[in-house]
Amino acid sequence: xxxxxxxxxxxxxxxxxxxxxxxxxxxxxxxxxxxxxxxxxxxxxxxxxxxxxxxxxxxxxxxxxxxxxxxxxxxxxxxxxxxxxxxxxxxxxxxxxxxxxxxxxxxxxxxxxxxxxxxxxxxxxxxxxxxxxxxxxxxxxxxxxxxxxxxxxxxxxxxxxxxxxxxxxxxxxxxxxxxxxxxxxxxxxxxxxxxxxxxxxxxxxxxxxxxxxxxxxxxxxxxxxxxxxxxxxxxxxxxxxxxxxxx
Numbered sequence: 001x002x003x004x005x006x007x008x009x010x011x012x013x014x015x016x017x018x019x020x021x022x023x024x025x026x027x028x029x030x031x032x033x034x035x036x037x038x039x040x041x042x043x044x045x046x047x048x049x050x051x052x053x054x055x056x057x058x059x060x061x062x063x064x065x066x067x068x069x070x071x072x073x074x075x076x077x078x079x080x081x082x083x084x085x086x087x088x089x090x091x092x093x094x095x096x097x098x099x100x101x102x103x104x105x106x107x108x109x110x111x112x113x114x115x116x117x118x119x120x121x122x123x124x125x126x127x128x129x130x131x132x133x134x135x136x137x138x139x140x141x142x143x144x145x146x147x148x149x150x151x152x153x154x155x156x157x158x159x160x161x162x163x164x165x166x167x168x169x170x171x172x173x174x175x176x177x178x179x180x181x182x183x184x185x186x187x188x189x190x191x192x193x194x195x196x197x198x199x200x201x202x203x204x205x206x207x208x209x210x211x212x213x214x215x216x217x218x219x220x221x222x223x224x225x226x227x228x229x230x231x232x233x234x235x236x237x238x239x240x241x242x243x244x245x246x247x
Contacts, residue, residue, distance in 0.1 A: 005064075006031045006163060006195050007052070012061030014044075014051055021047050023219045025061070031162075034189055034196045036210040039242070043216050045199040046090075046167055052197070053087055053165055054078055066162055083111065086156030090168040092148040094140040094155070100127060101136040104155045111159065126154040130184060146177035150184065157188075163195045164188075170202045182208045203245060207231075215239055 005028035014022040021044050029035045037045045050056045052063050054070045063070050068081045094103045105123040108114055114122070127133055130150040140148055149169055156164055169185070170178040182205050188194055200206055206213060207227050215223040215230070223230050223239040231243035 004031060005029060006066055007035075007197065008062075008064040009048075009052065010062045010064070012048070012051060012058050012063065014047060014056065014058045021219055022051070022058070025221060027214055027221065027224065029195060029197060031195055032189065032193050033211045034185065034198065034209050036198045036200050036206055036213045037216060038200060038206055038210075038213050039216040040201060044219050045201075045216060048216070049165055049167055049197070049199050053085060054082065083159055084161055085163045085165060086159065086161040088149070088152045088156045088164065088166045088169060090171050092140070092145075092152035094148055094151060096140050099137050099139055100132060100143075100151045100154075103140070103151060104158050107155065107158050123154075123158060126158050127151070129157070129188070130154045144177070146173050146181060149173070149181060153184070153188075157192075157194075161194070163197060166196060166198045168199055168201070170200065170205045175204065178202065178205060179208070181205075185209055203243070207243075215242065 007029035010026050012022055012025040013020070025048065037048060039045055047056065051058050058071060061071070065081050066084050068077065070078060070081050073081055098106070101120070101123050104126055105119050108119040108122060124133065124136060127136055130153055132147060132150055132154065135143060135147065153164070169181055173181065185196060186209050189196060210227050212225065213227055213230065214221050217238060223234050223236055227243060230239050234240055
């Protein structure tokens with residue numbers, strides 16, 4: 001495991017009552033990677049993400065974020081760790097009663113002591129990064145699904161985190177909008193050096209932007225590597241079928 005891994009998951013297991021959802025999951029993510037967790041629907045991808053960002057507590061294991069274990073952290077330590085990351089949920093989770101600028105500014109208002117002018121300036125700059133500088137005053141209901149995803153990414157970036165966690169970013173988008181979002185993620189990775197941890201089952205996105213993937217099945221990692229390698233050379237028939245979109 002690389003010394004400079006920015007994310008380390010070690011022997012993570014999770015269960016709901018008697019149902020084992022994740023079993024002995026271990027992997028690492030290097031700084032600047034676009035790392036994706038893939039697989040079919042309902043196999044634990046989002047559950048894994050929710051454990052990694054501290055929303056759920058595992059039955060066993062550890063999750064290190066830039067060297068700090070979020071699983072064993074106390075409340076003060078957890079708050080410090082969470083400032084290192086940004087999260088975009090599957091539906092964007094924007095507040096419908098706030099315009100885009102207010103949505104993006106909210107973490108700065110809640111978690112910093114910056115003056116209002118500075119907060120506005122930073123929030124506008126993040127919206128500009130995602131191509132929404134002309135939509136600051138728009139409400140979430142007034143823009144498209146793809147634009148809401150972009151605004152959610154802007155909000156996730158507003159504290160300048162080292163890592164962005166994205167849950168199914170292309171879900172519900174048409175192929176063109178999805179490809180545009182993929183390009184945005186690649187550009188942000190190159191420009192800012194952000195590490196992306198992305199949950200997805202969208203093969204087009206996986207093949208287009210993933211530096212490395214792990215594939216989950218029945219709560220376990222059944223494959224790890226570059227998408228093209230898993231598509232062509234993996235020993236598992238299940239994995240090859242997934243990457244070749246075969247029944």
